[in-house]
Amino acid sequence: MPVPLYQAKAEFFRTLGHPVRIQVLELLQAGPCSVRDMLAAIEVESSNMSQQLAVLRRAGIVTATREGATVVYALSSGDVAELLRAARRILTDMITGQEELLAELRGADAEEPRSG
Known part of the structure; x- marks a missing residue:
């Protein structure tokens, strides 16, 4: 049985409902950004950043591409x-x-x- 639209919207907004995720999305408005650059701009532990990026990536809100050893994120x-x-x-x-x-x-x- 498909999820009702209002429920899907609520889940989407819950995904956005974290200060670090909002900061990441605000940063990515300027264009793709590496994790290292995000950590320099947003004061948060590396493990917390990874966790928040994973949530955004699973939801399809951001994309990740590997450029050598660097992972670059962008708004989807x-x-x-x-x-x-x-x-x-x-x-x-x-x-x-x-x-x-x-x-x-x-x-x-x-x-x-x-x-x-």
Whole structure:
């Protein structure tokens, strides 16, 4: 029996739901990158990086190619980069909305007389 689409989407987002995996994907938006370069850019143990890359590779979100002794990772699709850009836009909108609400709240606080 096939997995319902909503369940497959939930599993996909769970796969993305780790800070190191997000950092890797953000880094790979600029293009293919070796594990050594990723470790230089992301402060994480080598074993943890390998584990997170394996999760992304099994899910088909990144690809790995061997160039001699070096393994180079890349995003499997430009859609992954677009998803990350969309998440950034959504978060920016959310934070902007919160800042506007905070400004309104501060304005209301300034208008209320202080008792004391």
